[in-house]
Amino acid sequence: MTRVLHVLDHSLPLHSGYTFRTRAILKAQQAAGMEVRGVTGLRHAGEGPDVETVDGLTFHRTRGEAQGPVGVREWREIARFAEGVEAVVREWRPDIIHAHSPALCGHAALRVARRHGIPLVYEIRAFWEDAAVGNGTGREGSVKYRLTRALENHVVGAADAVFTICHGLRDDLIARGFAAGKIGISPNGVDMALFGEPVSRDNALADELGISGGPVIGFIGSFYDYEGLDDLVAAMPRLLAREPDARLLLVGGGPMDAALRAQAAASPAAHAIRFTGRVPHDQVERYYSLVDVLAYPRKASRLTDLVTPLKPLEAMAQRRLVAASDVGGHRELITHGVTGTLFPPDDPAALADALADLAADRADWDAMRARARVHVADSHDWARNVHRYQVVYQTLLGPVPDGALSAAA
Numbered sequence: 001m002t003r004v005l006h007v008l009d010h011s012l013p014l015h016s017g018y019t020f021r022t023r024a025i026l027k028a029q030q031a032a033g034m035e036v037r038g039v040t041g042l043r044h045a046g047e048g049p050d051v052e053t054v055d056g057l058t059f060h061r062t063r064g065e066a067q068g069p070v071g072v073r074e075w076r077e078i079a080r081f082a083e084g085v086e087a088v089v090r091e092w093r094p095d096i097i098h099a100h101s102p103a104l105c106g107h108a109a110l111r112v113a114r115r116h117g118i119p120l121v122y123e124i125r126a127f128w129e130d131a132a133v134g135n136g137t138g139r140e141g142s143v144k145y146r147l148t149r150a151l152e153n154h155v156v157g158a159a160d161a162v163f164t165i166c167h168g169l170r171d172d173l174i175a176r177g178f179a180a181g182k183i184g185i186s187p188n189g190v191d192m193a194l195f196g197e198p199v200s201r202d203n204a205l206a207d208e209l210g211i212s213g214g215p216v217i218g219f220i221g222s223f224y225d226y227e228g229l230d231d232l233v234a235a236m237p238r239l240l241a242r243e244p245d246a247r248l249l250l251v252g253g254g255p256m257d258a259a260l261r262a263q264a265a266a267s268p269a270a271h272a273i274r275f276t277g278r279v280p281h282d283q284v285e286r287y288y289s290l291v292d293v294l295a296y297p298r299k300a301s302r303l304t305d306l307v308t309p310l311k312p313l314e315a316m317a318q319r320r321l322v323a324a325s326d327v328g329g330h331r332e333l334i335t336h337g338v339t340g341t342l343f344p345p346d347d348p349a350a351l352a353d354a355l356a357d358l359a360a361d362r363a364d365w366d367a368m369r370a371r372a373r374v375h376v377a378d379s380h381d382w383a384r385n386v387h388r389y390q391v392v393y394q395t396l397l398g399p400v401p402d403g404a405l406s407a408a409a
Helices: 019-033 072-090 105-114 128-134 144-159 167-175 203-209 229-242 257-265 281-289 302-306 311-317 348-360 363-381 382-397
Strands: 003-008 035-040 051-054 057-059 095-101 122-126 163-165 183-185 216-222 247-254 271-276 293-296 321-325 341-343
Touching: 003 019, 003 072, 003 105, 003 281, 019 035, 019 057, 019 382, 035 072, 051 095, 057 072, 072 105, 095 105, 105 122, 105 144, 122 144, 122 382, 128 167, 128 183, 144 281, 163 382, 167 183, 167 293, 183 203, 183 382, 216 229, 229 247, 229 257, 229 348, 247 281, 257 271, 302 321, 311 321, 311 363, 321 348, 321 363, 341 348
Parallel strands: 003 035, 003 095, 035 057, 095 122, 122 163, 163 183, 216 247, 216 293, 247 271, 293 321, 321 341
Antiparallel strands: 051 057
């Protein structure tokens, strides 16, 4: 039985898109007959024991703190994290080390993998220097930006195999000069076993929020600038001109929360916009039940063109209509007019018109929902996607035929 040690930035019981993807991968590998464990780095902020079992998954924690100027701090963090990975490797003896971005995880894993002669798989979920620019914590071209990119390039070059979550990231690595045959794709996915029939509309919650029978446009997630929620708020007056009973439901919070609330309060559509704040994870389905169309108006940027998000897939799996901006990450997931609606990014008027057109075409709603769910089941179900990893693991543990990794792309 193959043993795989996953090297992670953070994990369950923390909730994030990162931890949910990790959970899905590890549970699918368990179901496929592998033994799996995870080891987290210094940035895992959760309290708990040094070895923690969550949802049947075992995670080892690396304790410590790294300080110093940019560059020095990161190397100290890598060194401490490598000690944590080393301890698990000596105890558990994995066959494969599978590190996940950011590059700090990859570097820590690389040190240990080379020391023990264990194959290293490195998986990139986003280029973290671009993510930092997108969420306002970094600047393109800065020292930290260039350092992060250089660290990433080193890990990609040294790893035995590389995965990305989408074509945009893979194509970017190939453009940097890395061999295409070394880089496979493991697309964002969902555990379809978690999604049965959609829950019934929570009428009590609808009354509490003052949402009537008109189309409800929703966003459930983190309020970062790159998500384009300001465009969604700006689109509401034009949408109301065609759909007077439409309502906008914004569930979550984040850096843009205060600015969005102020924008909404000053809008002529203020009466039609509802903010709920963050809600407990076990209550999210109640809010999903009220939404007719999940909107993802991401702004055009390097981040959004290269990276595919998880939320639209989860919405389609739950038989929700999806409307999203026409950026590269969304085009990999959604076919306009077939599995969802795409509209030009950074254009509130075009967004309003797309939502109004979708609201007016209710006759096709059920068919579009069905097509979207079939697409997710066929192309983004972890029960199927996990085999992409198995092919590469088996290749690294045995003879290496030419082009084996590109077959997993």
